[in-house]
Amino acid sequence: MMFPRSEWTIRQATPADRDDAARFLASAHRRHLHLDWSQPLELVGSAPFLIAQRGRQWLACLACPPDPVDVAWLRLFAVAPGAPLTPSFRKLIQAVVPEVARMGTSRISALATRTWLRPLLEDAGFAPTNEMIFFEWDGGPLDPVRQSTIRDMLPEDLPEVQAVDERAFQPPWQHSQKALEQALEAAALASVYELEGQIVGYQISTASALGAHLARLAVEPRYQGRGIGRELVLHALTALGRLGLGRMTVNTQADNLPSQRLYQSLGFRETGMRIRLYERFLHV
Ligand SMILES: CC(C)(COP(=O)(O)OP(=O)(O)OC[C@H]1O[C@@H](n2cnc3c(N)ncnc32)[C@H](O)[C@@H]1OP(=O)(O)O)[C@@H](O)C(=O)NCCC(=O)NCCS
Incomplete structure (x- = not known):
């Protein structure tokens, strides 16, 4: 036709x-x-x-x-x-x-x-500007989660969570509050890390028959490098492991070395799968 x-x-x-x-x-x-x-x-x-x-x-x-x-x-x-x-x-x-x-x-x-x-x-x-790379964690020993102020994320946390997300990520990777609300609804585990009553980091993980997926992780820029991201991922691996999810996937940007080092140091391995990001800039 x-x-x-x-x-x-x-x-x-x-x-x-x-x-x-x-x-x-x-x-x-x-x-x-x-x-x-x-x-x-x-x-x-x-x-x-x-x-x-x-x-x-x-x-x-x-x-x-x-x-x-x-x-x-x-x-x-x-x-x-x-x-x-x-x-x-x-x-x-x-x-x-x-x-x-x-x-x-x-x-x-x-x-x-x-x-x-x-x-x-x-x-x-459109031109290629970046690549998504994929990691998986297939079980193995985990450090104990430190006694920290990680708690379940609540819908009323979303404005603060979105503010952390906006400061931690660069475009085009930031999420709106509406997208984060959808992520929270779809989550198997969503957690925030608090310091002096303020949210300074968060993670959102989903679950499927294939295992868990770390869908979102961010730490407030001025608190990065203090072990908060590591604690959030360890917490997710441990809590989801207790639910019988012994495998976790995550993806990140090819140029995001801090997150790659974090995942690798926790035992995640690169799967070899890559998806290219293409962009067209509109000069408005
Ligand atoms: C990735 C991110 C969540 C890490 O959180 P963090 O609290 O800064 O990380 P931690 O302090 O727990 O560090 C854990 C490990 O990550 C790596 N790492 C963290 N910051 C790093 C940096 N600036 N450069 C290199 N490696 C770094 C190191 O391997 C570190 O282990 P070490 O302390 O033994 O060296 C944080 O940098 C962030 O929010 N980045 C922007 C958003 C983002 O990229 N999210 C993940 C995308 S999937």
Whole structure:
């Protein structure tokens, strides 16, 4: 089936498109999803979520809602069987760039979770800027967790946790409070480290049939290098181990040497899996 490009229209999805989106994603020929802790259909009400269609038929869709405001992650791209891959992506990116720039975003960031995505990103003006590297811990002896002020994270901690996150990470890696709220809801264990009543570090871990995953770890910059990150990871490994989770995965940036040293010193080993980060800067 061929789709002459002159007949394409591009429009913003509305909440009424949810059912069509579900059907389209289920039957898509190629699909990239990078959702963190949300569900694909939650994106349908967000902007920009653009649909390229011919008549009423969906050809492709792409979502990259800015969150936080400065960064629009490519959360979803899907293309119908028979629709041209590279032109679909190029056209949708061309349409979202002014949208997200108007919203105050200065970059679109994309994890090339699939190899077919790389040439599309390069064609659409993205360049590789970093890489995610993956580690796993498969059990083994652990130091005892020191007597410290680590406690369960509560929903009311989120503003303080988000402030630590924003100071500890650089763009595009910071999370909004909404994203952290979703992470907390999805967590098997979420903990904060307190010093004199102030949150100075936190970790969020999830669990699946495959084991635990350290989804988020950060320490307030002025308290880094004092063993707090190490205590938080040890605490997570120990507490999740008691729940029968004897394996943990984590990923970090290729240029983030402090976190890599921390994981390696605790017995995590690199798996060899790598995912490239591509970015397009918008010069707003
Ligand atoms: C990574 C991070 C959580 C580590 O927390 P921390 O409290 O500073 O780490 P610790 O003091 O417990 O250090 C533990 C080990 O990490 C390594 N490490 C920590 N800071 C380091 C630095 N600046 N340079 C090199 N290695 C460092 C060392 O191996 C250290 O062990 P050592 O003290 O025996 O040398 C913290 O640096 C941070 O929040 N960074 C920004 C956010 C981030 O990168 N999160 C993880 C991404 S997945």
